[in-house]
Amino acid sequence: MAIPLHKRRKVADFHPVRDGKTVTQFCKELGISRQTYHNIKSRIAQKGRAGIVPDSTAPKNPIKKFDEADKIAVVHARQELMEQGLDYGPWSIYYFLVDTVGPDSTPSRSTIASWLHELGFVDANARKRPRSSYKRFARDLVGELWQIDGLVYRLFDHAHTHVTIYQIIDDASRFDVGTTAFALPENGTDARAALAAAFAAYGT
Structure with a gap:
């Protein structure tokens, strides 16, 4: 709890010998702890009378206000x-x-x-289908089906360069048969090149 200024001034002006009472007696009369008393005295010793006023509690880096x-x-x-x-x-x-x-x-x-x-730009999420209604299409044998997926990734360089990553996975084994990155946005030419490399490495 913040100590009122009038109490802080009394602490600043108090002197045990001159006032004829101990620090403990003074703190009890003022309703503060000895630690608070010594903290205020220490601030005043460092900053002079300006130390009576406590430091601001405002954050040093206030949250930016947007309009x-x-x-x-x-x-x-x-x-x-x-x-x-x-x-x-x-x-x-x-x-x-x-x-x-x-x-x-x-x-x-x-x-x-x-x-x-x-602003109303977000649609409420529709109720999700129960997992029991999903039809599993995974193949039983390796090589029956490959899945290809493309995603954009931002590199951690100064320009935040975007690359497109094509990942090709065997459906049955979940083995990665070909992950390749390209500089251009997602397109059919690069996707076919990724598939061609996977075919060359593992056959059709």
């Missing part, structure tokens, strides 16, 4: 990602803004998600 213009920037970023045919979820919007306006002017992912929900 309506920042919300509009989030909506515009979402629209631009949609028009490019890219993912436009909170993480995608976050990285888009980091690249365009810089990290200092970009709200957190949770703030972006909250704004999207507030």
Whole structure:
């Protein structure tokens, strides 16, 4: 609990010999602990009378306040990602803004998600199907079916370079028959090249 200024001033002015009472007696009368007394005296010894006033409790790095213009920037970023045919979820919007306006002017992912929900851009999640309704299509034998998947990954370099990773997995064994990265966005040519390399390595 903060000690009122009038009590802090009394501590600053108190002297055991001059006032004819012990520190313990003085603290009991003032309703403070001896530790508090010594803390205040120590501050005054270091800072003079200015030490009577306690330090500010405000955070040294206050949370950045965002305004309506920042919300509009989030909506515009979402629209631009949609028009490019890219993912436009909170993480995608976050990285888009980091690249365009810089990290200092970009709200957190949770703030972006909250704004999207507030503005009505988030659809309520439909009830998930029970797992018992899923039909397993996994093959029983190795080599019957390969699955290929493409994903975009951001490198940890200065430019945050995007690469597209194609992963090809055998359905029965879950063995990775070919993981390859390309510099271009996902496209049929690179996907076929990844498959051709897997065929060359493991046959058809």
